[in-house]
Amino acid sequence: MTDSLPMRSDHCGTLSVADIDRRVAVCGWVARRREHGEHLAFIDLRDHTGLIQCVVDGAHVLRSEFVVRITGVVRARPEGTVNPNLGTGAVELGECEVEILNIAEPPPFQLDERVEVDEMVRLAHRYVDLRTDRMQRNLRIRSKVNASLRRAMDDQGFVEIETPMLIASTPEGARDFVVPSRLTPGSFYALPQSPQLFKQLCMVGGIDRYYQIARCLRDEDLRADRQFEFMQLDTEASFVTQEEVLAFISVAVAAAVREVTGQELPEVPRMTWHEAQERFGSDKPDTRFGMELIELTPVFANTEFNAFKASCVKGIRVPGGAEFTRSRLDDLTERAKRWGAKGLVWMRVRAEGELDSPVAKFLSPEELAGLVATTESVEGDLILLVADERHAVCHVLGLLRLELGRPPVTDGGLQFLWVVDFPLFEALDDNNNPIPAHHPFTMPHAEDVELLDSGDPRDLLKVRSQAYDLVLNGWELGSGSVRIHRGDIQKRMFSLLGIEAEEAQEKFGFLLDAFRFGAPPHAGFAFGIDRLVALLAGEENIREVIAFPKTQSGHDPLTHAPSTIDAAQLEELGLRVLPPKKD
RNA sequence: GGUCCCGUGGUGCAGUUUGGAGUGCACGCCGGCCUGUCAAGCCGGAGGUCGCGGGUUCAAAUCCCGUCGGGACCGCCA
Numbered sequence: 001m002t003d004s005l006p007m008r009s010d011h012c013g014t015l016s017v018a019d020i021d022r023r024v025a026v027c028g029w030v031a032r033r034r035e036h037g038e039h040l041a042f043i044d045l046r047d048h049t050g051l052i053q054c055v056v057d058g059a060h061v062l063r064s065e066f067v068v069r070i071t072g073v074v075r076a077r078p079e080g081t082v083n084p085n086l087g088t089g090a091v092e093l094g095e096c097e098v099e100i101l102n103i104a105e106p107p108p109f110q111l112d113e114r115v116e117v118d119e120m121v122r123l124a125h126r127y128v129d130l131r132t133d134r135m136q137r138n139l140r141i142r143s144k145v146n147a148s149l150r151r152a153m154d155d156q157g158f159v160e161i162e163t164p165m166l167i168a169s170t171p172e173g174a175r176d177f178v179v180p181s182r183l184t185p186g187s188f189y190a191l192p193q194s195p196q197l198f199k200q201l202c203m204v205g206g207i208d209r210y211y212q213i214a215r216c217l218r219d220e221d222l223r224a225d226r227q228f229e230f231m232q233l234d235t236e237a238s239f240v241t242q243e244e245v246l247a248f249i250s251v252a253v254a255a256a257v258r259e260v261t262g263q264e265l266p267e268v269p270r271m272t273w274h275e276a277q278e279r280f281g282s283d284k285p286d287t288r289f290g291m292e293l294i295e296l297t298p299v300f301a302n303t304e305f306n307a308f309k310a311s312c313v314k315g316i317r318v319p320g321g322a323e324f325t326r327s328r329l330d331d332l333t334e335r336a337k338r339w340g341a342k343g344l345v346w347m348r349v350r351a352e353g354e355l356d357s358p359v360a361k362f363l364s365p366e367e368l369a370g371l372v373a374t375t376e377s378v379e380g381d382l383i384l385l386v387a388d389e390r391h392a393v394c395h396v397l398g399l400l401r402l403e404l405g406r407p408p409v410t411d412g413g414l415q416f417l418w419v420v421d422f423p424l425f426e427a428l429d430d431n432n433n434p435i436p437a438h439h440p441f442t443m444p445h446a447e448d449v450e451l452l453d454s455g456d457p458r459d460l461l462k463v464r465s466q467a468y469d470l471v472l473n474g475w476e477l478g479s480g481s482v483r484i485h486r487g488d489i490q491k492r493m494f495s496l497l498g499i500e501a502e503e504a505q506e507k508f509g510f511l512l513d514a515f516r517f518g519a520p521p522h523a524g525f526a527f528g529i530d531r532l533v534a535l536l537a538g539e540e541n542i543r544e545v546i547a548f549p550k551t552q553s554g555h556d557p558l559t560h561a562p563s564t565i566d567a568a569q570l571e572e573l574g575l576r577v578l579p580p581k582k583d
Numbered sequence: 584g585g586u587c588c589c590g591u592g593g594u595g596c597a598g599u600u601u602g603g604a605g606u607g608c609a610c611g612c613c614g615g616c617c618u619g620u621c622a623a624g625c626c627g628g629a630g631g632u633c634g635c636g637g638g639u640u641c642a643a644a645u646c647c648c649g650u651c652g653g654g655a656c657c658g659c660c661a
Contacts, residue, residue: 040618115595173661220660
């Protein structure tokens with residue numbers, strides 16, 4: 001550095017005609033070089049802002065991904081050489097002096113976006129992968145989302161509080177990650193699945209409005225939308241109702257959407273859990289497309305067809321699906337069976353409402369006509385029908401609907417949805433004890449409280465809770481509830497769940513104790529930031545918006561975690577490792 | 584725990600159905616030529632345990648069995 005400029009005076013992607021005649025210093029990586037003999041070469045220099053073409057006198061010593069500092073004068077490109085595909089395409093850097101700050105081996109894969117490189121290769125060299133436009137863009141979107149969420153919560157009077165990462169394990173919910181205690185051998189901390197209990201303690205502590213961008217950990221199988229560790233905007237507020245929670249979360253989400261897209265989020269529509277199940281066969285409906293579940297039970301109420309003598313018959317209409325080949329239909333039938341259906345009935349709609357189906361001959365003319373009328377089918381459609389218990393029918397058709405109709409992640413815009421009035425219990429176990437749909441601190445709906453004492457276990461399944469989910473394009477972004485803040489209701493709940501007082505005290509004693517010392521009414525919500533960012537970035541997979549994610553089997557190809565630890569570490573922790581299982 | 588898909592020079596693919604010499608394409612890499620390119624161009628070159636192991640066969644990238652790795656989904660994720 002022999003010139004008077006700083007190491008870097010400008011960023012590559014920001015130079016424009018406004019900078020013409022300025023002498024600048026830019027730093028970055030060699031993205032591409034184009035040599036034209038001994039005395040002319042073009043270097044595309046890249047930093048996080050973009051590319052700038054540098055005209056240099058011979059580039060034979062420069063290679064891809066070398067780290068260089070180039071000083072030069074910004075000038076307009078000669079006529080006819082402007083590149084409209086490049087942000088800085090109207091200018092270039094001339095009279096260049098090149099300083100090699102570091103050499104680099106050829107990258108293990110190509111950094112341009114023309115080919116989709118195998119994700120293992122990318123993850124094994126994530127530090128190179130992060131240089132791509134895609135990862136730069138995604139991580140910067142993520143940073144903006146975090147900042148806008150913080151601002152939105154601060155502006156609404158929320159206090160950011162950090163809760164511990166090393167906590168007591170509770171047996172409920174997901175599988176815990178555990179950490180052995182050195183000072184208390186044989187004892188373990190758990191890493192938090194969420195700050196749930198601590199944020200409720202904050203409410204007892206008079207914090208009034210709490211939030212945290214919190215890391216949560218769950219040792220469950222990974223998916224496109226699930227990693228072991230993930231980030232949530234976690235919130236809780238005192239002296240509020242469900243309405244106020246939906247409102248302040250909507251403000252935060254709208255702030256993130258505005259920050260990334262520049263668009264104002266319209267008011268988020270609502271749907272009851274029951275309606276979501278009936279119309280979409282899911283508690284997280286993807287409302288970007290139709291193909292809704294159609295109620296057909298009345299059409300087949302008096303049917304002679306054995307397969308339709310069920311408590312529920314529903315169908316979906318697949319526009320244009322009459323073209324499906326027999327093998328495609330067989331494949332769908334197989335899938336439906338794997339998802340729990342007894343079978344799948346398909347009908348191709350021909351001209352004038354005639355139905356082409358192996359089972360058409362078992363149905364009466366009235367039933368066939370009713371089917372066409374109710375589904376509003378037209379020639380060329382395919383009707384898929386499932387008959388079974390209501391829950392199974394909705395579940396299978398909901399999955400079929402997604403399989404056949406779900407648009408690509410970048411299509412259909414951002415369709416947010418509040419799903420409200422979740423049931424308090426999702427089913428009864430073998431002892432007729434209800435299984436909670438949410439956690440056991442969820443407040444039942446005020447109008448349904450009397451059902452808790454009816455004595456009929458089936459009535460329990462009708463009890464709605466003050467629990468609500470936020471859904472975006474068919475992904476569950478997050479969920480929340482109004483909590484039980486009174487000891488007497490909480491005891492009643494534990495008793496319904498078949499949890500003895502002693503057991504409750506052992507598992508949640510500190511929370512129950514706290515509730516004896518003046519717990520305010522409170523409610524909260526938490527939603528997954530990885531999922532929100534992925535959908536805002538147009539990514540199918542949250543790994544694309546996480547700097548250093550893990551593979552589906554929980555491995556990190558970069559650091560090779562998880563790894564063994566040496567005998568001395570085990571000894572110190574009082575641990576012994578069993579030999580691997582040989583099935 | 585289960586179902587399905589994928590694995591071929593550094594990268595992305597084709598080749599596998601119907602077995603016949605590691606065959607092909609594009610990018611990248613190395614060398615040469617080239618004074619306005621921008622996915623530069625032209626010429627030349629190097630680079631392979633066809634994931635791994637076993638089987639069938641005169642012969643296996645190709646067929647069979649097993650296994651490892653990756654991915655999508657069901658279960659699971661209060």
